[in-house]
Amino acid sequence: MMRLTTMNTALKKCFTISAAFRGPWTLLKKELLRFWRVAFQTVASPVITALLYLLIFSHVLEGHVQVYPGVPYTAFLIPGLIMMSVLQNAFANSSSSLIQSKVMGNIVFVLLTPLTHLQFFLAFLLAAIIRGLVVGVFIYLGAMWFVDLEMVHPSLIFAFAFLGSALLGTFGIIAGIWADRFDQMAAFQNFIIMPLSFLSGVFYSIHSLPPIWQKVSQLNPFFYMIDGFRYGFFGKGDVCPLISLAIVGGSFLVLAWITLKMLKSGYKLRA
Amino acid sequence: MITPSSKPAIKINNVYKNFGSLQALNGVDLTIEQGEFFALLGPNGAGKSTLISILAGLLKPSAGDISVMGFDVVNQYQQARQLLGVVPQELVFDPFFNVREMLRFQAGYFGRGPENDIWVDEILEGLGLADKAHTNMRKLSGGMKRRALIAQALAHKPPVIVLDEPTAGVDVELRQMLWEFIKKLNRDGHTIILTTHYLEEAEALCNRVGMMKQGNIVALDSTANLLNKFAGKNLRLTLGDVTLPLSIQPLMRHHDRGEFTFALNDMAQIEFVLAALRTDNIKVIDMQLNEADLEDVFLSLVGKKL
Ligand SMILES: Nc1ncnc2c1ncn2[C@@H]1O[C@H](COP(=O)(O)OP(=O)(O)OP(=O)(O)O)[C@@H](O)[C@H]1O
Numbered sequence: 001m002m003r004l005t006t007m008n009t010a011l012k013k014c015f016t017i018s019a020a021f022r023g024p025w026t027l028l029k030k031e032l033l034r035f036w037r038v039a040f041q042t043v044a045s046p047v048i049t050a051l052l053y054l055l056i057f058s059h060v061l062e063g064h065v066q067v068y069p070g071v072p073y074t075a076f077l078i079p080g081l082i083m084m085s086v087l088q089n090a091f092a093n094s095s096s097s098l099i100q101s102k103v104m105g106n107i108v109f110v111l112l113t114p115l116t117h118l119q120f121f122l123a124f125l126l127a128a129i130i131r132g133l134v135v136g137v138f139i140y141l142g143a144m145w146f147v148d149l150e151m152v153h154p155s156l157i158f159a160f161a162f163l164g165s166a167l168l169g170t171f172g173i174i175a176g177i178w179a180d181r182f183d184q185m186a187a188f189q190n191f192i193i194m195p196l197s198f199l200s201g202v203f204y205s206i207h208s209l210p211p212i213w214q215k216v217s218q219l220n221p222f223f224y225m226i227d228g229f230r231y232g233f234f235g236k237g238d239v240c241p242l243i244s245l246a247i248v249g250g251s252f253l254v255l256a257w258i259t260l261k262m263l264k265s266g267y268k269l270r271a
Numbered sequence: 272m273i274t275p276s277s278k279p280a281i282k283i284n285n286v287y288k289n290f291g292s293l294q295a296l297n298g299v300d301l302t303i304e305q306g307e308f309f310a311l312l313g314p315n316g317a318g319k320s321t322l323i324s325i326l327a328g329l330l331k332p333s334a335g336d337i338s339v340m341g342f343d344v345v346n347q348y349q350q351a352r353q354l355l356g357v358v359p360q361e362l363v364f365d366p367f368f369n370v371r372e373m374l375r376f377q378a379g380y381f382g383r384g385p386e387n388d389i390w391v392d393e394i395l396e397g398l399g400l401a402d403k404a405h406t407n408m409r410k411l412s413g414g415m416k417r418r419a420l421i422a423q424a425l426a427h428k429p430p431v432i433v434l435d436e437p438t439a440g441v442d443v444e445l446r447q448m449l450w451e452f453i454k455k456l457n458r459d460g461h462t463i464i465l466t467t468h469y470l471e472e473a474e475a476l477c478n479r480v481g482m483m484k485q486g487n488i489v490a491l492d493s494t495a496n497l498l499n500k501f502a503g504k505n506l507r508l509t510l511g512d513v514t515l516p517l518s519i520q521p522l523m524r525h526h527d528r529g530e531f532t533f534a535l536n537d538m539a540q541i542e543f544v545l546a547a548l549r550t551d552n553i554k555v556i557d558m559q560l561n562e563a564d565l566e567d568v569f570l571s572l573v574g575k576k577l
């Protein structure tokens with residue numbers, strides 16, 4: 001009898017705590033459902049695109065280019081393609097969700113709630129990370145069909161995928177809050193995200209570039225994310241992975257801080 | 272469910288809002304007690320929605336403050352918003368989800384879980400949405416979207432409910448249904464604040480009325496008092512393009528392209544008006560006599576039709 005009562009109070013306690021978490025959890029759930037409902041567009045399509053890149057580039061360049069000794073070009077390419085898609089999709093998730101709800105006006109449904117700016121941030125951030133990781137896992141599974149990849153440091157692979165998608169998810173929140181129209185968002189995508197991700201060493205090692213371009217590449221945060229992620233697979237890369245991890249983590253903290261400031265001030269959302 | 276507290280449902284304290292050089296709110300003061308059924312009236316652009324947006328935390332006041340049951344909407348926004356359900360004027364919806372999903376989400380944001388489903392069913396029933404529960408928001412007709420919008424604001428069972436033109440674009444049947452439902456909520460202790468351009472609605476439902484004009488509250492009283500103040504009959508005469516005799520000018524409340532409305536306290540004044548017109552050789556083309564209603568009150572205070 002006694003035990004039952006304690007259990008009951010324990011259960012009640014769990015329930016009360018979960019009620020406090022229910023707000024942000026609901027927002028996360030909604031954000032996940034939002035992309036999962038249209039998974040053909042948000043997951044299948046980037047996976048197919050990445051696999052097409054893989055098919056074409058590996059077909060054309062396999063045997064002609066060798067970046068790391070003993071690593072076939074196709075194998076070299078796969079981690080870069082996975083990471084590029086992870087990053088682009090993490091960005092796309094938070095940015096497109098925000099710009100759509102702003103343009104449609106349904107963002108008020110969230111703005112009217114007692115959710116704090118931190119909870120708002122975490123829900124959009126986690127949804128972006130999950131979208132990035134889901135896309136990454138599917139590309140990995142598809143790529144297995146081309147070549148067998150070993151993973152030398154799985155924890156590094158996960159750390160870079162997680163932090164990288166967190167960084168881009170946060171950047172997507174900033175872009176989504178800032179942009180007022182779809183064309184502004186498209187400019188963000190085409191003039192910032194695409195060039196940075198293509199010029200980050202997905203298709204080559206920066207050591208194959210002229211020195212000046214090596215220096216320029218080192219200013220690109222995408223370079224560190226891709227290099228570190230690839231290091232997790234092969235155990236080699238252009239930069240020490242811990243330095244890359246610190247750069248990615250540091251950039252994430254800076255952007256997260258900016259985002260929280262924006263949300264707290266109500267910038268563009270609560271004029 | 273309703274927090275017992277003696278604090279006013281809403282206290283608006285000298286609130287200003289400007290958009291650039293446009294002064295949308297000019298020092299609004301307004302207190303609405305718990306349990307009231309309050310109508311906020313005013314012509315387009317008077318500042319009603321701006322005031323509601325500040326109340327809901329969607330806009331920041333340029334000066335002044337608002338509290339909901341004693342909680343400041345800026346500094347204690349979590350508590351304030353928890354107590355508040357707002358139906359926005361704009362017909363917005365989320366095209367990804369169906370009606371029931373939206374209601375579950377909306378309740379969830381406020382920390383409500385599966386135990387809230389009974390209430391959600393009650394709302395769906397009360398607003399005639401039960402058979403649309405599984406319809407995607409995108410596929411609802413305009414009136415149905417409006418119902419869903421109202422339902423969403425009620426999903427967490429807020430003690431203070433603000434409806435910004437809930438009956439715009441809604442058919443007679445729903446209007447009936449909606450008001451029955453809202454009246455029941457009011458009887459159960461919920462405070463109701465609404466804006467509407469249908470004055471008969473405000474007159475029939477609300478116990479108190481505030482009228483806004485250019486960012487100011489120009490009248491604030493119980494519906495009964497306002498009607499009493501402007502009691503009596505309205506005599507509407509179609510006279511054409513004429514100048515009224517001086518003697519009856521004080522009785523005139525309003526005129527619009529040859530149509531003159533006179534406010535009368537007793538029937539004897541009809542004879543007085545007609546006699547004065549006859550003396551001046553003004554011909555009466557048409558004549559109507561009716562009870563003064565909120566519209567007349569509004570007209571004389573705001574000087575504009577709603
Ligand atoms: N975001 C905004 N930026 C600039 N001006 C605004 C904004 N929102 C409202 N206004 C202006 O503020 C004034 C008050 O608008 P508001 O929407 O509060 O009026 P309202 O009383 O709700 O009118 P209606 O009956 O048409 O809904 C108007 O002149 C409007 O043009």
Ligand SMILES: [Mg+2]
Binds near residue numbers: 319
């Ligand atoms: Mg309005």
